[in-house]
Amino acid sequence: MSDDHVYMSLAEGHDDGDARWAFGTGFEDPLHGISTAVPDAVDRGELAATCLELADDALVTAQRLAEWTTRAPELEEEVALANIGLDFLGQARLLYARCGQVDGSQRGEDAYAYFRDADDFRSVRLAELPNGDFAFSMARLLVFAAWRLAHFEQLATHADPVLAAIAAKGVKEMTYHRQYAAEWVVRLGDGTDKSHRRMQAGLDQVTAHLGELFAAHDARTAVLAVLRQVTEAAGLTLPDVPPTPVGHGREGDHTAHLAPLLAELQSVARAHPEATW
Amino acid sequence: MVTTLTDARRARRIAEQVPDPELPMLTLADLGVLRDVTLAADGTVVAELTPTYSGCPAMAEMRAGVAARLAQAGYEHVEVRTVLDPPWSTDWITAEGRRKLAEHGIAPPGPAPRPSAGPVPLVLSTTRRAVPCPRCGATDTEETSRFGATSCKALWRCRACREPFEYVKEI
Ligand SMILES: [Zn+2]
Numbered sequence: 001m002s003d004d005h006v007y008m009s010l011a012e013g014h015d016d017g018d019a020r021w022a023f024g025t026g027f028e029d030p031l032h033g034i035s036t037a038v039p040d041a042v043d044r045g046e047l048a049a050t051c052l053e054l055a056d057d058a059l060v061t062a063q064r065l066a067e068w069t070t071r072a073p074e075l076e077e078e079v080a081l082a083n084i085g086l087d088f089l090g091q092a093r094l095l096y097a098r099c100g101q102v103d104g105s106q107r108g109e110d111a112y113a114y115f116r117d118a119d120d121f122r123s124v125r126l127a128e129l130p131n132g133d134f135a136f137s138m139a140r141l142l143v144f145a146a147w148r149l150a151h152f153e154q155l156a157t158h159a160d161p162v163l164a165a166i167a168a169k170g171v172k173e174m175t176y177h178r179q180y181a182a183e184w185v186v187r188l189g190d191g192t193d194k195s196h197r198r199m200q201a202g203l204d205q206v207t208a209h210l211g212e213l214f215a216a217h218d219a220r221t222a223v224l225a226v227l228r229q230v231t232e233a234a235g236l237t238l239p240d241v242p243p244t245p246v247g248h249g250r251e252g253d254h255t256a257h258l259a260p261l262l263a264e265l266q267s268v269a270r271a272h273p274e275a276t277w
Numbered sequence: 278m279v280t281t282l283t284d285a286r287r288a289r290r291i292a293e294q295v296p297d298p299e300l301p302m303l304t305l306a307d308l309g310v311l312r313d314v315t316l317a318a319d320g321t322v323v324a325e326l327t328p329t330y331s332g333c334p335a336m337a338e339m340r341a342g343v344a345a346r347l348a349q350a351g352y353e354h355v356e357v358r359t360v361l362d363p364p365w366s367t368d369w370i371t372a373e374g375r376r377k378l379a380e381h382g383i384a385p386p387g388p389a390p391r392p393s394a395g396p397v398p399l400v401l402s403t404t405r406r407a408v409p410c411p412r413c414g415a416t417d418t419e420e421t422s423r424f425g426a427t428s429c430k431a432l433w434r435c436r437a438c439r440e441p442f443e444y445v446k447e448i
Contacts, residue, residue: 030336030359031359032340032357032358032359033325033356033357033358033359033360034358034359034360034361076421076422076424076432077422079422079424079425079426080422080423080424083332083424083427083428084424085332086330086332086333086334086428087330087331087332087428088332089332090328090330090331090332090333091331091332093331094331094361146399149397150396153396153397161362162361164362165361165362165364166331166361168361168362168363168364169328169331169361169364169365170331171397172364172448173330173331173448175390175397176423176446176448178399179399179400179401179423180423180424182399182401183401186401222396225396226399229399229401230399230401233401
């Protein structure tokens, strides 16, 4: 036992020793040791649906954020976006694991992330849109973090203790991510003529999707308050929110952008379906 | 049951000394992620760990480290459990942990933001606190990146001594 070497410790924690090192650590359940019980008062179907929706939003967002790696304007921003993506990925893992416990399927996180097709994803359309301009990505992160933060604040008192704990942790993370994005929106909006123009365009593009977000979870008051605060500080114009959703990602009705994103995300897992990670 | 108590205390001490994979100058106890170590009736050591951030990739290594150290110390049955509630806070980094961070040139966190009644307010940068330079103590410092090599750290630089430094941000 050579616990000074992480590799050895990890390999020894795995039934197959190091033969399958590339396929993971053996600690695959992110909810390991947490009670799997579901309180009687909780509707299992609703709980599973909520976990799946929030997990899909997080997974797709994490993938888009990871795509900025090697493409961001500065190394620091790449590191920041990758870190933010990791938090989303961590949330997705916890939520998929909880979903598998309550939806009766006993599926693990990989089954949800890697072995479902676009039609089965319940993520909102805004999450899957290509990264586009950096300004668009920052506007999207701001709106998305503000919306998710408001939802998590509400879920932190959910009757299911596992979802409540995931949400309470997520509140802290979303607060940071919202702030990061807000500062970029202010910097670009209040920057040069060119950065202002591109930031306004990014914001316009994102706000067109607010209808879908509010239909999925009505955090209108909280999100619009944040957007007013940020656009005022940035000298940007907050466009009117279109009353009707542009699409229904929550019903599996996605844009053409989700399938290629998933194809890339899922390619290795599908090539090695027996692997554990 | 004196032996059991002593044994539980010994197991706790061993688990407490496991270094954090990402901040190796700190033990898991210093970082405040080791929530409890108990001995079950059947002799199994149950250690409880909480992740710092949801996406913390070091969680598996922490678990492996705790399991390995305890096994090495002769505990045959070890169970490392995850706890999510309450969520980790930098307020749980011990005084000793803060001292070690500063000694290694990493600025320790200030007090974590208190939960607000009503929606979490958005604070734009002008109102953020100044982080003293862990090298020279100057407060003429600025953030260069909100995120560092790990989720829990930001990158700062000191305008007085001109050195960059890492800072464990409050959460
Ligand atoms: Zn200095």
